[in-house]
Amino acid sequence: MQRYQPISKRIFLIAFLFLCAFQNILAREYKNIQVVMGAMASPVEKKIAALLAARLTETGYAHVSLSTETALSQDTPSALLIYLGMAAHHNGIRNLMKIKRIPELTTLDPGQEGFLVKSVSEGTRAILLAIGKDDRGCLYAVGEILRKAVFKDNSLQIPDDLNVRSAPAFEIRGTQFGQSHIAKNLAKVRPWTDEETQRVILDYALAGANIFSTPPGKMFDFIKSFGLMTLGEFNPNEAPEVTDPAWAATESIGRPGYVCLSVPEAREHILKKCEKRFSKEPAYDFIQFKGGDGGGCECDLCKPYGLKFITLSEQLAGIIHKYHPGTRLYFTNQKFNNEDDNAIFAYLREKPRNWLWAWGYGPGSDATSWQPGHRQNHRMDLFQYPGFGPYGLYPLEIIRQMPPQHKLLYFNEITHWKYAQHAYIQMYPRADKNGDLPPPWSHEIYERRPDQALTMVYNRLTFYAWPRYYHRVFNDLMRYGAGDVTHSSGHHDHFNQWMWQRLLWSPRQTVEAVMHDYCTTWFGPAAAPEMGKAIFQLEENLEEKKEIPISKKEGINRYYTLVKSAGLKIPASQMKKDWLWRMYMQKGALDLYTKLNVRQQLSAQSKIEETIRKSAVAGLSVKKIDEMLSLINMDAESQEMVKLRLEATKLSDESNANFGERNDGIYNLKHDFIGLGWVRRQLERARLAKAEERKQLLNMIVSYEDPGEGGYYDNLGTANDAPHVESGYPYDHGQPYVAQMLSESNRPSQRSMHFTQDEDQGVTLRYTELDTTAAYKIRFTLVRPWYQERYAERMNQKSESIYANDVLIAENVELPLQMSDFFTFDIPSEAVKSGEVVIRFERNANVAHGSRISREQWRNSGGWGTMVSEAWLLKVKK
Incomplete structure (x- = not known):
């Protein structure tokens, strides 16, 4: 499958430079x-x-x-x-x-x-x-x-000769605003003043925005004073104030704070809550009835939940319109399943629903992509003809199914760079509850992965820019809608949000035209060409490229140099307060620091491997092993790294002073990027071992993947080489990637794995053309993730059994928590006498065998039945 490729970068550069060169000739x-x-x-x-x-x-x-x-x-x-x-x-x-x-x-x-x-x-x-x-x-x-x-x-x-006569292409153009909790807690920024918050609002308005999501108060009044519109939201089953367990919803991942709409008293409580709120609040221009980030109810009485949700929304609309008849209302179908959506379609077609303005489309709304948040089933019938690709298939279907008086309004998520609606998926999609996975032609959006080193340094809400990919997403999606009020969780997505507003104004702009607009506006015409090239380069740097690991990414250095050079062309009076350039420069310094850190760790590993190769392995002394152990120092910094860290620190202090902005990565630079912790553990084990065992432990460091003559190695996980796997799929951890889930001391190949959920067929590997006269062993790397407290109570899976051609070779093997280890088992000779062996994992008998609701909650929060990271089929010399 050919992945999405932008137009030739050379054409981009020529067009971009052309725009810059000819601005303001007269x-x-x-x-x-x-x-x-x-x-x-x-x-x-x-x-x-x-x-x-x-x-x-x-x-x-x-x-x-x-x-x-x-x-x-x-x-x-x-x-x-x-x-x-x-x-x-x-x-x-x-x-x-x-x-x-x-x-x-x-x-x-x-x-x-x-x-x-x-x-x-x-x-x-x-x-x-x-x-x-x-x-x-x-x-x-x-x-x-x-x-x-x-x-x-x-x-x-x-x-x-300035002569611009222009109007917006889309009716609704808006976003959210504010400082993220990550900026406040991890990046330790100072709070914005009211004036700074107002400036952010106006910056987006000057780019073309006309509506902002905000509660009543000072900013609400400020927005209205400029003739702009306001957006409020109301979740029809959210009620954290309710403590009666009989009212509680069975939410999709078991979170509290939601009520079941099939409980009459709970439904009445929501109606009274709505009346109390909107009888006192000022009139919004729009209100969103939020499907919720997993906030529905999974119980049998609520099926289909979409119908419960939309009929209650109609009652809520009556209350709101009693006080604010001019407010326009819409809903979002976030994380609704096919049955929920179909029930809403039928409801809308039943008779005119004049209270409803639009169908809202946000994270989890898409029935044709497997995105984080785990919509539980998908519209597989829509995949027969790709059209404009997976992003555009379901919006078109919504338009086709709805009565014509209703519009489609987007709530696009362009604020996270990983684990989000249009972000890097980070891990391959798991099968939905029907066992469906995306067709091969749409795999491009799942094969885009974040650089594995950078993803350890930066939070989901970190400073970044995605010009080319988001330009593609915009053009795939927005042709079907009336506009967009984007989801923004902070100010780290500055370019993305600014570009979105400019495209909502003029959607046929090329990405280089938008970039030229952005860079001249924020950095001036002299600095614009280099800043534009730098931001395009930044997007490339963020992506994992198997053939170009971060240690070899020259784009990291190129970005740093371009931003540094552009800064010299920004007028001195502007540079004094230019927080945005400082944010781009911080990113450059921190990315380059990370690259050098990875190189340093690779150098230490290389020296250890060279020492082992050059020595009589079995005879390596304890002293020699201690010398190798001394090479592993995660706190070591080269002079260049120190210089970059100090530069980033200075820049971050200045950007924080200037505008309450700082890159969170400055406080999260120390990581084991390559699994040196595993090398340390292997050396420590070898130090205590004797003769042949020491030789085997040390030899694995220098020939880790080598299965020996007649053997096979499979690296299970996303985008890895695992030719013998025939059942299972890469593990996505079921929740935003949390650093504590697996130890960094694992090698990268140990950190990713294949898994199955509640399927009877566990992870399965098939080996053929084996030597029927030989003996074989099978070695696995096994590890299980740690779960956050809110998920851990339903995660009872700790062990699994292993079969070779239906012969039990290991029963209830407990997987080590967070830090992997090796498990080796003999394969019975009768299992290979046909020249073929199937290795099959089976989940523990008490895993994923409860009620439908408990199983769905378990699946939705990352439950696994079987799991394996690596496999070596070893041919044993007789």
Whole structure:
């Protein structure tokens, strides 16, 4: 299966450089600027005008004043006048539109929320028209000015031929905002001030956003004051305040805080809760009835849960519309299964449901991709023709099934770089409860994996950018929807969110055009080319490439050099407070530190292996082994590593001081990336062993995968070479990848494994063409993961039995917790007399044999029935 490939990088580079080279060829510089409001400017227009004046003033490159057209100074003919507002409220704009024969702004030209930004002249005066179709159009005109302006020396540069008439392509364009818990707890950032939070909101609004998810309060009022929209949410079965166990939902992974909608008292409680809340709160423009992050109920009385959910949502809508009749409502089907969705489709087609505006599509909503969160079944019938690929199949089906009055609104997750809706899956998808796995042609999205060293350093909510892949995801998905209010868990996804808003405005932009826009806006035209190349490179660096491990990734060094060089081209006055460049530079220093750390560990391992090879292995002394042990020092740092760590620390302190931002990796650099802990354990065992046993222990260090003549080795796990596996699939741990689940002292091959769940057929390996006259042994690497407390109580699996052609060779073998070990068993001679042997694992009799609900909760939270990391079939010399 050919994986998704972007257009030639060379074409990207040529186009990107072309855009950079030709920006502002014809431009005039202004040292004095007057922002001129209309005589009848609305309160929103006045705030927007003040915003433009403030953003221009803070650069320090020009003198900026704010006035109304009735108080316009006549003494500054060399000043640039920016006429800002709606034509109906601004006499100067109306007159110039008439004189210059400029067509009025309409709902189709340029469109709702549209604007015109145009350079004109009146006698000797230079005027920049910034005309909004409506209030928000004025705000977006300001965004266009700030993107096109170049700040140079003591002046502002504006293209002489600036003429942009534009409107958004999508009706709904929004996101969430704020600092993540990871930033606050792991990266130890200072809290944002109210002014900084407001700045973030406006940054996204200036890029094109028109709606923000927020509770009532100061930020709610601030958002509304700029004519923007607000989004609230209500989960129809979330009730952490309820303590009565008779009301409790059987949630998909057993979490508390949810109620069963089949319990009349619980349902009534939710209705009263809704009434109490929305009778007091201000009116939202939109409210999302959230399907929940696993918040449904799995009990038999609630089946299909989707029907319980949607009928209660209708009652809730009646309550909300009683107080706020203009609020538009939608729901999300997160983690609903096929039966739930089908019940909602039938409900919508039964009769007009005028209370509902849209079907919301978020993490876990997709019935044609196996994403973290484990939707329990999938629409396999939709895979017969790929169309635009797996991401686009189910949105198209939703549109086909729904009555035409309802829209599709996205809640796309572009905030995590691993273990998320459109992120690196990190481990291969497990079979759903029907035993279904994705067809081979869609494996591309599961074969994308995060660099295994970088994933140890950085949290899911770390600073990153994904221009090419997210551009592909946007184009696969958004053609079917009315817009998107993206899921953002912090500010680490700055580029992704900014790009999303620009694409919602103009979806046919190329990825290099968006990158050019981003880099010139945030770093200036001189630094933009190198920053653009660096961010494209960053995306490549994040991905695991089997043929190019991190120790050989020249892209790590290239990124570091590009960002460093770009920083020299950012004006000094801007650089003083440029938190964003510092975040990109921190990433470069920390990635390069990690690369050097991996190299250092590989060097230590190589020296140990060389010592073993050069010595008479059986005769290696205890002293020699102690010398090898001394080479293993996880805290060792080269001078270059120290320099990089100090650089990243300085940058992180500055970005935190400037804007409450810091890369979490600065506090998480020390790791065993390659399994030196296993080498240490092997050496310590050899130190205590005698003669032949010592030889075997040391020989395994230098020839780990070698099964010997006539033998076979299988490395089970994602993207590994395991040709003899015929049943099972790579283990995905069932939850966000938690560092404590497996010891870092395991070799990388020991950390990944194949497993089965509640299937009767356990992990199975088949060996053929064996020597029927020889004896064989089978050796396994076995280990089991640790579970977080909320999952551990239902994880009773600790052991498994092993069969060779239905002959029991090991019964109830207990897998070691977190740190792997080897287990070797003789294969009975009768099992290989046909020249073929099937090795089969069988789950313990008390594992996955309970009620349907308990089994589903066990599966959904990462339960395993059989599990194995590595296998060696060893031919024994007679």
